[in-house]
Amino acid sequence: MATLKTITNPREWEKFVTSHPESNFLQSYYHGQTHEALGKKVHYLGIFEGQALVGVCLGIIEDAKRGRYLSIPGGPLLNWENQSLLKSFFEQISEFAKRDQCVFIRLRPQIEDTEQNRLLMKENHLKPSPMHLTAEHTLQLNLNQSPEIILAQMRKTTRYEIRQAEKLGIKVISTTDIKAADEFYDAQIQTAKRQKFVPFSLPLIRSEFSCFTKHKQALLYKAVTPNGKPLAYALIIHYPTESSYHFGASSQEGRRLPGAYAILWQAIRDAQKLNIPRFNFWGIVGENQTKHRFYGVSVFKRGFGGQEIKYLPAHDLVLNSLKYLPIYLFETARKKIRRL
Secondary structure, rough: OOEEEEOOOHHHHHHHOOOOOOOOOOOOOOHHHHHHHOOOOOEEEEEEEEEEEEEEEEEEEEEOOOOOEEEEEEOOOOOOOOHHHHHHHHHHHHHHHHHOOEEEEEEOOOEEOHHHHHHHHHHOEEEEEEEEOOOOOEEEEEEOHHHHHHHHHHHHHHHHHHHHHHHHOOEEEEOOHHHHHHHHHHHHHHHHHHHHHOOOOOOHHHHHHHHHHOOOOEEEEEOOOOOOOOEEEEEEEEEEEEEEEEEEEOHHHHOOHHHHHHHHHHHHHHHHOOOOEEEEEEEOOOOOOOOEEEEHHHHHOOOOEEEEEEOOOOEEOOHHHHHHHHHHHHHHHHHHHHHO
């Protein structure tokens, strides 16, 4: 029988996470520290069979107004084909969550969306969540190929915009200075107003940037005109298993000049220099979802090429049915209102 134990050694945690090629920063120790810095309770749980570490689960307690729950983004990381291990894990994580007075557990593991994996969730008493947890439909680029091949595989218009950025003298600046996070946040507010989405908070952006830059795993990129006028921004997490285009923003001027193209091309080349195997453009929507508010940015991302990956959507393990029902109804309605 597997047992859950708290891991306090970041090196032990990171060694396990980075040994799993499907992982990304979501289950990293530093992602946990990001949320601890925001005042949240975080569980760093190792899954052991005897003395052997066979899995990890980074769990974040979310004190939402609608009810407290345990969030497991991009995890847990374990052998999903081991039925007895899964049964033992879900039994024990439920007890952890109940002690924290959670109404439910919400997870979005790093496994693909297949009929078999959906059945696996059902067999372990989980149900599809009414809301997403982290990006489920993503676009990922294999970096184990030359820049010339990557360019050749891009959409023609994307290559054109990258070359235009060079001709126009657009420069890409990268920094680890925390002050840049405030400038990025201001640009994100303006982007959110134009595109009608809820922006990420400044404390979250500052915390994530700070925690990952301490370990040389994050850069904030800014594209500027030759006279220094800002066009676009991006917060890139350069985690050893995957570089992630996590946050992005643009100025009004950036809507007509190819600053965002220049940033992503620079970030891709930086990731290759760091020997990171793939670049994750993060969330996209289906090509037929033309009315979705993120359709435009999805077209932009697809121009860089890559493979579309659909992860298993978020699932909930209900611990208190009476309190969960109004949460389910509320989130279902909010999803429709926000066009998610």
